[in-house]
Amino acid sequence: MIGVGGAGNHIIDAVLMRRDTLRNNNSSLAEVWEGGLANYGSLNTNITELGETYYAREDRGFSREALVTNGMIGYRHHNYSGAGRNWKVGRQLMQKDFEGEKNAIRDRLDLNLNDIEASQAVMLINSVTKGTGCGATPVLAENIRDLITEGTGGEDTIAFSKPLISSVVLPSDHEFGSSEMVRGVVGMAYLSKAVDGIIPFDNSKLDDPPSDLAVDIDQDMLGRYNPPMYTDINRLLVTFLESFTMSSTPQSADTAGTARINGEVFDVPDSFRPVQRKYSQSEDRAYKPAVVMAPVIGKTSASTFDRSRLDTLARSTLLQGQLVEFDPKTAWGGTFMVYGPEEKMEELAPLLSNNELSSILSGEDFLARENFEGPGSIDVYVNQLVVPHVDDVYLWGLLWNPHLPTLERMYDHARELVEHSDSQEASELREMWDTVEPLFDCLGRENMG
Ligand SMILES: Nc1nc2c(ncn2[C@@H]2O[C@H](COP(=O)(O)OP(=O)(O)O)[C@@H](O)[C@H]2O)c(=O)[nH]1
Ligand SMILES: [Mg+2]
Incomplete structure (x- = not known):
């Protein structure tokens, strides 16, 4: 699991605090995370944001120097104060890390290539309505894909290559205005091109009322490291991710006898591969979009x-x-x-x-x-x-x-701009519109091939 930007970093934190809560309570459910989560890392363009995480402070115990080399996007290209609300900044900074001979995954980031290779799948976690998660995550995904398919024989191996999945949090209604909608569409579209599957979460659905499904995470830890408005949301997100992780635990957990999680093996690729074959073979589609x-x-x-x-x-x-x-x-x-x-x-x-x-x-x-x-x-x-x-x-x-009403509202707004606006934002959107269309063309069963 890799958390990119503020939301991704908080959610990785919630996962780690969940694992440690289970460990501290001697719960055998801790095995789900110990066996199912091969490794994890958090990345950001903002050193303060990353420096304050449970991951950086308690789990890895990074010094400031280690924080820069292990977690900063855009190494030596800025002062690590974030990407603001500008997805292009997030995108460009991440691209800098893979320019020429550079490969930040191989060279310095806290993403272990051996663990990536040994894992069943890579899950990215991010938001798409601000700067870092929105802009940087798709570039990271492309580079992970390149690394794991490198030297394995090109195009043909894609069908066997490691699944890349992205969990995306979408903001509550009151949080999004016009520019959030545009970034949401841009971020989802680039992701859709770079990964195999996207799991979208509506923060408003996760929020109210706090669900009795939300897993237990030590309140002192959680309150200290997750922003108060996201603690309940993130506990429910962790419930979902914990179940997903359980599905791949049988092969990896090494516990004896009856206390063991067992059942039908549900491989991560099973969660989207059957769908990829249902896409129509459209010649004019710029790419085959990720399964939502x-x-x-x-x-x-x-x-x-x-x-x-x-x-x-x-x-x-x-x-x-x-x-x-x-x-x-x-x-x-x-x-x-x-x-x-x-x-x-x-x-x-x-x-x-x-x-x-x-x-x-x-x-x-x-x-x-x-x-x-x-x-x-x-x-x-x-x-x-x-x-x-x-x-x-x-x-x-x-x-x-x-059909996803939250995203489709964002799409309608972006389309309106593309068709009727003279702004620079609209002209940028027009330039990348063939990246946007395929994703939205495939939502809803009337679009099944
Ligand atoms: N579910 C959840 N959503 C979050 C959390 N933190 C931030 N967000 C969402 O992410 C959006 C802000 O994006 P953020 O990831 O902080 O921006 P970035 O650092 O530029 O990638 C907010 O509008 C929230 O919708 C979190 O801990 N949990
Ligand atoms: Mg941020």
């Missing part, structure tokens, strides 16, 4: 299960458990994971093996699979995991390429 994966999570404390209990769980997950605003009926399908303690998963087993859950998720109120009249198919995958150290049964999911 809308996150959902829900849980139930029930200990006996029948179809109606599963229906309630599906409802609370797909409708109330959305971490970004979307309508499941517009999605191309989705991948789900149901997990819980052994005795409850045993109760669930007969229902799951009868495909009850996937039939509910495919039904009228949810993905409405039957309503799709195109030639393709709306695929719904359900994986299951036994996780010994949780009390409840959780349903976690990613729904593919639905």
